[in-house]
Structures are given as C-alpha cells and as structure tokens.
Amino acid sequence: MAATGEKKLVRSHSGLRMVCMNANDTSPFTLPEPQWIPDADMGFCMNRNCQAKFDFMKRRHHCRRCGKVYCNTCCDKKLPLPRMCFVDPVRHCNNCYENTFKENEFYDKHLKTLLTGGQFLMLDQDENSDNSESFLCKLSNNHRLLQVVTTDIDTQDEEGNKMGTGIALRYKDNYEDSQTVKMEVIDGSNKKQGMTWVAAMQKAFKMIYESRTSSSSP
Ligand SMILES: [Zn+2]
Ligand SMILES: [Zn+2]
Structure with a gap:
C-alpha cells in the first residue's frame, strides 16, 4: 500500500500525468481522462463550423479534455489542465479551452485561499x-x-449579535x-x-x- 500523499508519473496517450498512488488521495476536483474518439471513425474535423476533411496534409488532433478529433486550427491552443493532472500544457478545442481557462483561475487563485x-x-x-x-x-x-x-x-464583548x-x-x-x-x-x-x-x-x-x-x- 502506498504511503499517504505519494504520487507517481504515468504516461497516457494524452501526455504525462502526475497521479496519486493511492486512489483515496485523489482530489475531488480531478476529472477522469476522456475516451479518445478513434482516428478511423472521423474523416472530418468535429468542429461544426469547420468540418475540414482529413488527409495526409490535414492531420487529426485530439482535444485532451473531451477526446474529440479536430484539425490543427480548431485544436491548437494549449493550456495547463490540472483537473486531469497533466504535467505540461495540453491541446484544447475551442469549447474546452473556455472551461479550462475558467477553472485555472480557480486553481491559481481560489484554491490557494482554501488551502491557506x-x-x-x-x-x-x-x-x-x-x-x-x-x-x-x-x-x-x-x-x-x-x-x-x-x-x-475572546468573543465575550459582542453585544449586537449580528449575523455575519x-x-x-x-x-x-x-x-x-x-x-x-x-x-x-x-x-x-x-x-x-x-x-x-x-x-x-x-x-x-x-x-x-x-x-x-x-x-x-x-
Ligand atoms: Zn474539447
Ligand atoms: Zn477544424
């Protein structure tokens, strides 16, 4: 049994992740990695406004957060994704980029407050x-x-008893x-x-x- 708080580096198809050895230590903020849509299932970019056809010039890329397949233009933004424990910034589609961006504000700012x-x-x-x-x-x-x-x-001298x-x-x-x-x-x-x-x-x-x-x- 792993000691409390111990972490290990694992490699998934999405990238390097630092995860807890013991599942009981996993943060409740953690999201599971998505299932990747297989390359063969998708001939076109899954962004409805793009739908570029894949060929040997237009390559497929997976969004690490939703696992869908996009062309490079629709999936070229990289962001840290702490909720999936990635060590480095990873590719995001436009949709997921917005969600992760907001959550990273939580990690940078509010999580510190909670820990303090x-x-x-x-x-x-x-x-x-x-x-x-x-x-x-x-x-x-x-x-x-x-x-x-x-x-x-000492909280004795509180008289007004206002609810804060x-x-x-x-x-x-x-x-x-x-x-x-x-x-x-x-x-x-x-x-x-x-x-x-x-x-x-x-x-x-x-x-x-x-x-x-x-x-x-x-
Ligand atoms: Zn996505
Ligand atoms: Zn596209």
Missing part, C-alpha cells in the same frame, strides 16, 4: 451561549478534508450520519480572509457540480 484557510466562529445551537469558539478552517493538501484549528480569541456571512457545511460523519456545521466569519482584521475563503469554497462546489452535470450529457 480563514478564521471563523462556530455557531452554537444555543444562540444565547457565550462559548462560541473561534477557529481556523482550511482545506487539506489533498483537497479532501477540512482541517480545523481552534484558537483562543457564514457557510453551512453538511457532511457524513464516521457513522454515515448527516451532520451540519454552521460557521460564521469573524468581524475584525481577519474578516476579508474569511469572506474570501467562503467565496472560494462556493466556487469549488460550483466547479464540481457543473462538471458532474455536463459530463452526464454528452
């Missing part, structure tokens, strides 16, 4: 309770867990029971970091949700 973490207050069931504890919440390095580090911040921006996370505990945690961003110097963290978390869920709904309709 934000300061929150745990919202107690009992609203009048004074012992709400503040904590740092961050995404684990394999993106699969939320790590919580409690810190001692927060996030409710529903999860299954070790006994497969549904649990909900409600967290509130702490007012003060760390507020911006907490708000940014919540926004990044929402982007993460949206990205996963959107690729699930789009992959079910070919």
